[in-house]
Amino acid sequence: MSNKPGMNRRNFLKNSAIGVGAGMLGSSPWLLGQQSPASAPQPTPTPESPLKIKEFRTLGRTGFKVSDISSGFVKDPVVLERLLDAGVNYIDSAESYNNETVVGDVIKKRDRKSLFITTKMELKEGEDISKEACLKRARKSLENLKTDYIDCLMMHGVEKSAMVKSEGFHAAMQLLKNEGRLRFVGISNHGSNWFVDPVETMEKVLTAAALDGRFDVMLLAYNFINEDNGDKVLKLCKEKNIGTTLMKTNPIGNIPVLKERIAKAKADNQEVPEYYPPMITRLEEKAKKAAEFIKQYKLEDYPRMRQAAIRFVLSNPNVNTVCCSFKNFDDIESFITLSGTRLEDMDKEKLSAYKEGCSALYCRHACGLCEPACPHHVPVNSIMRFNHYYEAQGKEKYAMKHYAKLPAAKADLCANCSGHCEKACPYGVPVQGLLYMAHRTLSLA
Numbered sequence: 001m002s003n004k005p006g007m008n009r010r011n012f013l014k015n016s017a018i019g020v021g022a023g024m025l026g027s028s029p030w031l032l033g034q035q036s037p038a039s040a041p042q043p044t045p046t047p048e049s050p051l052k053i054k055e056f057r058t059l060g061r062t063g064f065k066v067s068d069i070s071s072g073f074v075k076d077p078v079v080l081e082r083l084l085d086a087g088v089n090y091i092d093s094a095e096s097y098n099n100e101t102v103v104g105d106v107i108k109k110r111d112r113k114s115l116f117i118t119t120k121m122e123l124k125e126g127e128d129i130s131k132e133a134c135l136k137r138a139r140k141s142l143e144n145l146k147t148d149y150i151d152c153l154m155m156h157g158v159e160k161s162a163m164v165k166s167e168g169f170h171a172a173m174q175l176l177k178n179e180g181r182l183r184f185v186g187i188s189n190h191g192s193n194w195f196v197d198p199v200e201t202m203e204k205v206l207t208a209a210a211l212d213g214r215f216d217v218m219l220l221a222y223n224f225i226n227e228d229n230g231d232k233v234l235k236l237c238k239e240k241n242i243g244t245t246l247m248k249t250n251p252i253g254n255i256p257v258l259k260e261r262i263a264k265a266k267a268d269n270q271e272v273p274e275y276y277p278p279m280i281t282r283l284e285e286k287a288k289k290a291a292e293f294i295k296q297y298k299l300e301d302y303p304r305m306r307q308a309a310i311r312f313v314l315s316n317p318n319v320n321t322v323c324c325s326f327k328n329f330d331d332i333e334s335f336i337t338l339s340g341t342r343l344e345d346m347d348k349e350k351l352s353a354y355k356e357g358c359s360a361l362y363c364r365h366a367c368g369l370c371e372p373a374c375p376h377h378v379p380v381n382s383i384m385r386f387n388h389y390y391e392a393q394g395k396e397k398y399a400m401k402h403y404a405k406l407p408a409a410k411a412d413l414c415a416n417c418s419g420h421c422e423k424a425c426p427y428g429v430p431v432q433g434l435l436y437m438a439h440r441t442l443s444l445a
């Protein structure tokens with residue numbers, strides 16, 4: 001059950017947070033009640049209003065004091081207005097999110113200097129990444145954002161560490177800086193976009209970027225289940241005074257919903273049992289065990305579990321801000337109230353229990369370790385990320401569009417395969433079944 005060697009269920013109950021407190025969540029000293037040394041001086045707190053940002057942290061060498069909760073993917077201008085009213089001052093956007101114009105329409109009515117606006121430019125090998133091409137795209141972003149300058153423009157979705165040295169990109173960024181149109185350069189990575197060649201991990205790409213020296217801010221995937229994946233990068237950023245912002249901070253899935261979908265998939269395929277692989281059965285068994293675990297340890301309050309997941313990353317002093325996707329006012333209420341908070345003991349216990357009982361159902365963001373095992377080059381991690389966009393972030397159209405446009409084999413192939421990727425997963429994720437379910441969701445099959 002555990003992905004720690006030698007940790008069986010009995011040992012877990014004896015040694016885990018359920019038994020002794022912080023337990024499996026941590027060797028990290030900041031989880032053991034220590035104060036965050038990275039907290040920056042803060043504006044006047046407004047404790048009487050839960051819907052106000054209560055903590056601001058210095059974004060590395062930029063020196064900008066950013067709200068600890070920041071705006072990730074937001075497409076509704078009314079929601080974004082409300083976030084700014086709450087004190088959120090870090091606003092993320094991207095060419096590929098199609099939300100730059102929404103951000104532009106909202107920020108043009110605000111005090112521009114009080115905001116930190118970022119956007120992202122995806123760079124792909126084989127495409128035009130010359131200085132001229134990067135300049136043209138950056139100028140389009142400036143136009144969309146209706147602003148004189150961008151605070152940080154990030155190289156986005158980089159697949160290989162060599163790409164961080166793309167001279168065309170850097171030359172374009174330098175020119176924009178000279179013109180006063182750009183203040184800082186950043187990089188974002190959520191792991192594998194592997195379609196043809198073996199993948200490089202998020203840690204490898206971002207370490208290369210930190211050592212390159214030209215990146216001032218990083219946006220990375222990090223959460224309580226895959227903390228190992230980002231911890232080294234966060235520490236390196238601290239050492240180099242690079243600002244850190246997070247995404248994919250919530251790995252809590254809705255197990256009952258997954259069980260329902262499995263039941264439906266089984267029912268839909270009743271007529272072709274001879275071709276139907278046992279993957280759904282394996283997935284079902286893991287989902288059933290996870291559901292029993294959730295009931296036994298009273299983890300069924302999913303909204304609270306998701307809040308605890310955010311509190312977990314806020315408790316890390318190497319984190320400057322957490323980008324959240326806000327779809328509606330409920331999300332504002334859920335996440336803004338977390339500003340200035342830290343993970344409490346009771347929630348530490350619950351996250352530890354969830355990690356022990358349910359993490360085998362979570363395909364780690366920014367992983368991709370199993371991908372070289374797939375004979376069809378199915379981009380496992382990217383497909384599971386699109387599924388996350390659909391299910392956890394409400395970005396249904398965005399997820400389906402990206403899945404449809406995948407320049408690679410899709411997960412329909414997983415239905416008739418012996419599951420090489422699943423055997424290669426060190427975390428025991430029943431990913432073949434998850435991929436197949438993702439295919440059904442993303443293609444409305």
Ligand code: SF4
Pocket residue numbers: 362363364367368369370371380381421424425426427428429431
């Ligand atoms: S299935 Fe396992 S190895 Fe593959 S990407 Fe997901 S967590 Fe990583």
Ligand code: SF4
Pocket residue numbers: 373374375376377378380411413414417418419420421422432435
């Ligand atoms: S189940 Fe088979 S086809 Fe699908 S990703 Fe894994 S190895 Fe590739």
